[in-house]
Amino acid sequence: MNQIDKYIQAATRDNTRKSYRSAIEHYETVWGGFLPATADGIASYLAHYAPTLAISTLKLRLAAIAAWHNDQGFPDPTKLPHVKKVLKGIAELHPVVQKQAKPIQIDQLAHLVNSFDGFIKNGSSKEALQSIRDKALLLIGFWRAFRSDELARLCVEHIQAEAGKGMEIFVPRSKGDHSRLGRRYKAPALQQLCPVEAYLDWVNVAQLQIGPIFRSINRWGQISEEALHPASIIGIIKQCCTRADIDGANLFSSHSLRRGFATWANAQGWDAKSLMEYVGWKDVKSAMRYIEVADPFSQQLLANGQPTKIGSD
Incomplete structure (x- = not known):
């Protein structure tokens, strides 16, 4: 060639x-x-x-x-x-109703992290290693609303992270980057559910200095040189939800992290422009597809599930 x-x-x-x-x-x-x-x-x-x-x-x-x-x-x-x-x-x-991944809510994310911490402390060496990796995978994926292909492309040399200060992530290419210029993202250092600490823990334990961040781990606890395939990240998320006893684990996918963050940001009062800039959406329609809003009539429902009278006949 x-x-x-x-x-x-x-x-x-x-x-x-x-x-x-x-x-x-x-x-x-x-x-x-x-x-x-x-x-x-x-x-x-x-x-x-x-x-x-x-x-x-x-x-x-x-x-x-x-x-x-x-x-x-x-x-x-x-x-x-x-x-x-x-x-x-x-x-x-032949209209088709587009299927959407179930969003991972912030309380479910906290439950997942507790599950990881349990395996890190009490599991086998392989379970502990996988849990450290998966904890970093899910926390970075959630707080940066990354797709599975973006997570798979992350490399050590493209990330600068400092405990307590945050991290900067360069993604060489992604779905919406048609010009192939790449984009820089910042992720926050948090008191809880911190993506920076999770990332540093994984890189230190796995002794990664260059190359893909998220890699497969074989049955003997050996870390691959190759990056995880984007499709395998979907399986990892489902498996993590199953092990943490989260209901409807099969309904989650890699987009669950993206939808989960968008739903959380919307609940926190983020305006559409701020959310679009943070995630990288080009139009409002794309952003709205990822946001799961509360039922506007939920406050009108009685405890027994019967609707109250709204206005006059």
């Missing part, structure tokens, strides 16, 4: 390449489509799988087909009006 090919490959994430390869294989092998494709062929493909595949999956398949045509120098048929109308019609006739 020459230098140009190396940079071209680096421009696309590994997960994206794998997803695109899978999508092209599905179109050609499973569906029996031909490449280069026509607008009619793609429209037929969309119509066939509309009842069984989510609109987000169909859009991913279209993105893969578009990328293939662009890479091979062919006109992109997915941008033609015929294909766009079919996709719009599918969205109208």
Whole structure:
């Protein structure tokens, strides 16, 4: 591979390449489509799988087909009006309610930290090591509202932390950083549930000086050289919630930390602009999707669950 090919490959994430390869294989092998494709062929493909595949999956398949045509120098048929109308019609006739991760509330976060501290004190050496790592993972993830891919990319050389003063975190790239410039974040030093202390404890115990912060730990308690995969962070969060006996552990995901912080900040009276700047959202609509607000009629409900009379008939 020459230098140009190396940079071209680096421009696309590994997960994206794998997803695109899978999508092209599905179109050609499973569906029996031909490449280069026509607008009619793609429209037929969309119509066939509309009842069984989510609109987000169909859009991913279209993105893969578009990328293939662009890479091979062919006109992109997915941008033609015929294909766009079919996709719009599918969205109208097959609406999907978007699933949202259950937010981790601040009291649940405190319960998780107590669980970690218990394993650190009384668990096996492996359980203690995992708990120190997971404590740092969840506290940094919550207070900085990081996604799982951002947590997986954190590196020791990109963080400056000092006990009692806070930490500065540089994230080289993230979902919304289309220009690939990276962004610096600050995390607070707190009296309780402190992400700075948790981070320093983990780095010291794991003796990390360079490279990924959050790494896998094998059955013998050995720490990997490689970063955790973003998908595995979801499993870690579910497992931590299960071990801490938190109800609905299977409903949590990596977005639970992001939603949990947004919900907490909203309850503390943060205005939308401050929250957007802190987390990195570009528009209010994105922020509102992550905030779980209280039921506006909750104060009108009786203890027996029957609604009171609101106004006159």
